[in-house]
Amino acid sequence: MSRPQTIQIFLPSGDPRGMRIAEITTRIVRVIEVPRSQLADFLKMPEAQQVGVYFLMGELSEAGLPRSYIGQSGSVGKRLEQHHQNKDFWNRAFVVISLTNSLTQTHALFLEWLAIAEATKAGRFSLENGNTGSQPYTPAPLQADCHEIHETAATLLATLGQPIFEPLSNAPSAKGEVELFYCKGSGADGVGEYTAEGFVVHKGSKGRAEIVASIQGTSHERMRSQLVTEGVMGAQPGSTGALLVFTRDHLFSSPSTAAMAVMGRSANGWIEWKTASGRTLDEVKRQTLDTSSIDKL
Secondary structure, three states: OOOOOOEEEEOOOOOOOOOEEEEEOOOOEEEEEEEHHHHHHHHOOHHHHOOEEEEEEEEEOOOOOEEEEEEEEOOHHHHHHHHHHHOOOEEEEEEEEEOOOOOOHHHHHHHHHHHHHHHHHHOOOEEOOOOOOOOOOOOHHHHHHHHHHHHHHHHHHHHOOOOOOOOOOOOOEOOEOOOOEEEEEOOEEEEEEEEOOEEEEOOOOEEEOOOOHHHOOOHHHHHHHHHHHOOOEEEEEEOOEEEEEEOOOEEEOOHHHHHHHHHOOOOOHHHHOEOOOOOEHHHHHHHHHHHHHHHOO
């Protein structure tokens, strides 16, 4: 359950877009945000010599997801130096360390495994790690420590603009269940929800396998192909031919992009996505907002 928390963010250079150091005032976990251009400054800090877990964050994949690589090291600074030489995609690193320098390699290995598993489950980022691997043996007391460290790190990462572990779907409100919208057409049967970040198409939604000629060779076709490559959509036989089925929830930047992915053609998502009673997303979200604003005048 979410609860109020006090988070301190320190700007070593005074630049809010430069290096930032975040911590919850009552805990021993610290997250250091390191712009790639300031890696040399981080390497001079004592924290660069510590055991830690790190997240490389960078450019969007073709599927529209930010890319990330999750790793651990007994000396995070040296590992980031290596990635500076051999990984091009990232522009910022987020380093999780202990204020008391109490993390061991056993902690780090378990935290790395847990972070990859939870980030894969959330589906917000395109991970460069490949598979999650097997869970390393970790004594129960250390596992308990790691789960608490992970929880703190997740909060700090989200505060710094990287909600890599946050669920895509809205939690049910006090008034009832999440409001769902449906997109149906030839060979398409999608379901999803409108969120503060965009539009989430739910796992199990069915997309038309073939695309129309008008989007062939466009960014729409490339994005859809990347969704298949990354395993977000997978081929499945259907009664009316092959279908592309969403294997997990997926966040799109807009309702129209989500509708295009489902229908295999350009689409106005504000009109195509409808409630079970037939009201469009536009009627439910935009027109209602306009009306309520007028009523207050």
